[in-house]
Amino acid sequence: MSRLNDYVENHENLDKLNVILKHYGVSAEFVAHTLSEGFEQDKELPKELIEDMKQFCAML
Template sequence: MSHLSEIIDNHTNLDGLFAIIKHYGVSAEFVTDALVQRFEQIQKDEHSESKSDTEEETAYCAEILDSLNQYFARL
């Protein structure tokens, strides 16, 4: 599967997931908090593993966490 197909499939899957979340009225605060907790756990796990190829992922997680924390503060 090409990278482009993976991107498109992921967007389609996320749209489906968000449709379910919206249907059941799950709050943005809950989803944001759950994502923050999961990304923080990923960062902790990465720090305990070797740092050979996780620097880019750690930076990615840090950027997402920063954005999610700012968004959560607005809610």
């Protein structure tokens, strides 16, 4: 159950972060590029996630 609570809490925090980014007019391109750079440095993340972020950046 605690893992489920973590998912819900993380989702709520992401919603709050999204509101802040929208308020300041931060572009999706900037966010995606910044996340991609950060994700590449984290060796514990799945390679699929990193590839998906790269593809998303290319679409923008």
